[in-house]
Amino acid sequence: MTLLKITRMGHPVLRRRAEAVSVPVSAAVRTLAAAMIETMKDAPGIGLAAPQVYEGLRLIVFHAPPARAGDVPLASAPLTVLLNPEIEPLSDTMAEDWEGCLSIPGLRGRVLRHDYILYRGITLDGERLEREATGLHARVVQHECDHLDGILYLDRMRDMASLTFESEWAHHQARNGESA
Ligand code: NI
Numbered sequence: 001m002t003l004l005k006i007t008r009m010g011h012p013v014l015r016r017r018a019e020a021v022s023v024p025v026s027a028a029v030r031t032l033a034a035a036m037i038e039t040m041k042d043a044p045g046i047g048l049a050a051p052q053v054y055e056g057l058r059l060i061v062f063h064a065p066p067a068r069a070g071d072v073p074l075a076s077a078p079l080t081v082l083l084n085p086e087i088e089p090l091s092d093t094m095a096e097d098w099e100g101c102l103s104i105p106g107l108r109g110r111v112l113r114h115d116y117i118l119y120r121g122i123t124l125d126g127e128r129l130e131r132e133a134t135g136l137h138a139r140v141v142q143h144e145c146d147h148l149d150g151i152l153y154l155d156r157m158r159d160m161a162s163l164t165f166e167s168e169w170a171h172h173q174a175r176n177g178e179s180a
Contacts, residue, residue, distance in 0.1 A: 018059075032055060046065070062079075073134075082123070083121055095114075098162075109153065112158060115138060116132070118131070
């Protein structure tokens with residue numbers, strides 16, 4: 001098992017636009033994706049983008065476990081590796097919910113995201129993948145894709161008053177949170 005060091009806020013790689021991944025996918029990118037999955041699970045988190053492990057590539061890994069996503073169609077997702085992802089909002093509806101980030105440890109804040117999206121990208125096998133998503137699934141994909149454009153969830157917060165230390169958050173919020 002390979003665990004990678006996670007980039008923390010302040011490192012420039014988190015603020016740069018990441019480069020497209022070449023297809024067919026190299027052995028190095030496959031190895032990177034496998035290590036990112038291990039690192040995400042170990043953290044633990046529900047998503048990780050390559051810039052969060054010092055690699056400026058458009059590569060994300062994520063999942064939206066049904067137990068956390070609620071019983072809503074399209075809100076959960078299996079463990080997924082996606083290259084060169086793109087997002088298209090399918091509705092004007094926005095939803096605000098808590099987010100955390102493995103590159104900003106110890107904090108959580110409320111972030112407004114599109115509630116219903118279409119995303120597409122390329123799998124490690126070079127095949128096109130296209131899915132609709134809502135809820136937690138839509139949120140984690142938008143969070144990870146933001147990382148590829150140098151955007152952190154703090155940039156998306158409309159009101160910094162919700163920014164909370166995890167220890168305080170656990171006292172004052174009803175459910176468990178995720179980091180991505
Ligand atoms: Ni993050």
